[in-house]
Amino acid sequence: MRHVYISSFLLLSALLMAGESFSHDDSPILEGPYLGQNPPGLEPEVFAPGIVSIASWGDAGRFSPDMDEFHVLRWGRENNQRVTESVTFKRMDNRWHEVAVPGRDGVxxxxxxxxxxxxxxxxxxxxxxxxxxxxxxxxxxxxxxxxxxxxxxxxxxxxxxxxxxxxxxxxxxxxxxxxxxxxxxxxxxxxxxxxxxxxxxxxxxxxxxxxxxxxxxxxxxxxxxxxxxxxxxxxxxxxxxxxxxxxxxxxxxxxTPDGKYLFFNRVVTRKSGATDSDLYWVDARIIEGLRPRQ
The missing domain is CATH 2.120.10.30 (TolB, C-terminal domain)
Structure with a gap:
């Protein structure tokens, strides 16, 4: 996946001045809340497959309190060495834009x-x-x-x-x-x-x-x-x-900061036999069903 290495401040400033959207040519257009994903019910689903949860990488992510940023950490192995990649999805005018964050090893x-x-x-x-x-x-x-x-x-x-x-x-x-x-x-x-x-x-x-x-x-x-x-x-x-x-x-x-969804990671085994981790989400009502009755 291609990334543009540019500071968030410069990216947002450029977009505001140009009045244009920013997206990768090979990336889908993401609009609306939750990176444009259809919310799950009471059965967990992979979050943003191919966008956040990418095969052959482990993925973790978290929304900012205003729900306008989604911070992602990916990890994998190359040449028997652990490698990481950090990106942030930012929402402007209801559309999400992906920005690489070099040097950040964590969510x-x-x-x-x-x-x-x-x-x-x-x-x-x-x-x-x-x-x-x-x-x-x-x-x-x-x-x-x-x-x-x-x-x-x-x-x-x-x-x-x-x-x-x-x-x-x-x-x-x-x-x-x-x-x-x-x-x-x-x-x-x-x-x-x-x-x-x-x-x-x-x-x-x-x-x-x-x-x-x-x-x-x-x-x-x-x-x-x-x-x-x-x-x-x-x-x-x-x-x-x-x-x-x-x-x-x-x-x-x-x-999630709006209290609506539970996010978590699950280790998955690919067809090749390799294992990594995907990010899942499910309706937070599943928690209320576990709350003891006073």
Whole structure:
């Protein structure tokens, strides 16, 4: 796939001044929300096949809070070396335009207010001119091997850790009276099984989702959810069920900023026998069907 290596600011400025659209000659025209894709129902579907989810590459992606950007990371192997490719789809005048982002090795997590981009233990802040230079969360986060960090509207961090021998756990850190608490591990409701990773906390902190490997799962890793109880504690982990989880590996759950769809990754095996990862989406009502009745 061909990309134009140009900064987002210069691209958008050029389009606005020229009053013309930007697209690849060999790419379909994408118009409307969700990159022009028809939304799924309660059965998961591959998201934007051939556009975001590309055969022979692993793919992950996330919308910005205003739903006008979709950030993608692709990974694969060339000459026995891991290679990555980052692109961003931007919507202007209801049409999506693809822009390559050289040097970015990861999909940022936007804070719910859109003012911070989190890259694990690092982050960028929105400025009047765009985004700041990359900053560090500092100690103790620098000492933790974080893969994914998400944040709630109240500023609570929820993040994972690459463990020794795969025994990773999920931690949280609250913002109380403007001061950040020391990270603490969640209880056994969440940190149970062989490992747990790639958490997502709902903006209102009403639930947490993640992927993990447990004896009662469908495959090597499944998606789980824990709902917050009225007393503030966390409920037992609930497997998202066989509509989402399979005997393959599922991971990286997230909800779109409008709250309508669940995105996640699934390892797939191609006809050639090679494996990679596709991005799937499904109606978020599937989550409400799992919520315990009080």
């Amino acid at each position: 940022p997590f936007f804070s719910p207010d859109g003012k911070t981009l989190h890259f694990g233990k690092r982050y960028k802040e929105r400025t009047k001119d765009g985004w700041s230079e990359m900053k560090s969360l500092g100690s103790p986060y620098e000492e933790i091997r974080i893969m994914s960090l998400t944040a709630s509207e109240n500023g609570t961090y929820v993040f994972d850790e690459v463990g020794t021998g795969g025994d990773g756990i999920i931690r949280y850190s609250r913002l109380v009276d403007g001061k950040r608490e020391e990270p603490k591990p969640f209880g056994k409701e969440i940190n149970t099984g062989t490992w747990n990773a790639h958490p997502f906390i709902a903006p209102d902190e009403s639930y947490i989702m993640w992927d993990g490997d447990r004896e009662n799962g469908y495959g090597s890793s499944d998606l789980y959810i824990s709902f917050r109880k009225p007393d503030g504690s966390w409920g037992e982990a609930i497997n998202l069920g066989d509509k989402v989880n399979t005997d393959a590996e599922e991971g990286g759950p997230q909800i």
